[in-house]
Amino acid sequence: MTYPTKKLVPFYSAAYTRSYLTKSYERINIDQAKTKSFHTCYSFIYHLKHGNLYIDQAKKAPMDLKPMLLFYGLVQFLKAIILTKDPTYPENSQVLAHGVTTRKRKKSGFIFLDDEVKIQKNGLFTHALGKMFHMKHLANDKFKMRHLLQQLPEMESLFIQFNQQSFLFKGTFHNHSIQYDSSILDSYHMTVNRFEQYIKYKEQPWSKKGVTITEGKQLITIPYSKKPSPSSGFPFTFDDQGHPYLFRSREGYLGMPELLVHYLLLYNLSMICRYETEWWGELIHTFDGNDLPFITQYIDFTTSRIGALVVDTLLPDRTK
Incomplete structure (x- = not known):
């Protein structure tokens, strides 16, 4: 399901995008759909364009920088998608925050797979959860990296090799x-x-x-x-x-849309590569521990997967 992002090219026409947004607003009974599509059209296009730019740069960048570029590419895509459901976005400064937090300084003996992220009450993550997927909250507010990675079938072979256990x-x-x-x-x-x-x-x-x-x-x-x-x-x-x-097992399913699984994983990886530079550098260059194979396989996969999910979300009837 790796769709080329060239399917998003029609959105670089303001006339096409206004028509698309008008229909999107009419489907969910938003008043003055046509007028609001005029107001959101260019924001939508620029978010989409910047998302593509970040992802394209991530494909060319060294591993040291990939998580940061991928995360900000996904952020731009999410903002574009939210505009198809919420023409008032961003209505206030609260929704501009990431909506996620993690331990800023990692303890000695830090293992990425055991690290956690915590969902905050306000921010882009929670806003996307509600506007895009009609979910007010998740069953948990903390998520371990290994559990998030286990939501992705492409990671199962690696878990089997390391843990001799299938989870799907x-x-x-x-x-x-x-x-x-x-x-x-x-x-x-x-x-x-x-x-x-x-x-x-x-x-x-x-x-x-x-x-x-x-x-x-x-x-x-x-x-x-x-x-x-x-x-x-x-x-x-x-x-x-x-x-x-x-x-x-029922416990294995986190109930989280895949786009937001990537958001949490890339948020944490982007924070690590920016603020835990010593640990990140040693991980990439010394091959110590078991984290690197999981991170490398995930980054390789998600570089193309993000665009596919965005296409599937914006143009669901054209990806079958």
Whole structure:
């Protein structure tokens, strides 16, 4: 699911962008949609353009600087996406803060995978969570880096190599359904009926007629009416080829949209590369500990993934 960001090029036309924003506002019943699209049009374009510039520079930059460039690229993209839902953004200075914090000085023996970020009450993260994904809060306000990385299927192979443990079930799309090995029921300690209720509880937008799960000899089949995607917001996660995954335990799923998983990871990595320069330099150049393979694989993956997620969010009907 690595879409070229050239699909965003039409937005560099003010006329196209005004029409797009007008339709976006009308869909969510915002008054004076056309007038407000005129006011937000150029802000949207510049945020999108700056996001692309940061990501392009990250592709060329050394590892020492990549996290900072990727984070600020994602910030610009998020601001553009928020403008499609909230024409008043930024309404006040509170929403301009990052909305996330982490320990500024790392303790001796610091391990990145065990480091945490904490969500603050106000800021870009919380505003995006509400405006883009209609979520007022998350179940937790602190998140470890290893748990955030485990939300991404591309990282699973590395966790298996280091920990000899898989944390995801891979599904396949087949005849308007998603199929999983029936052993997933044992992992969730559920019957078919209970698993069906669990999926329904998440109220996923892609299944308009509800979910009726059938159990074959070795497969669990979950029907869908509209093919889901990373922006669907239900308890699945996707690799960059669009394959759907479920976590092997309910506790593994953090309930966080993938764009915001990247926001938290890149926020912390950008803070480390700016303010923990000695630790960051030693990590990159001495190959000490287990953090570097995870960080390197994540940075390589997310450099192309961010653009794909932005395209999927802004143009969901054109990425299938």
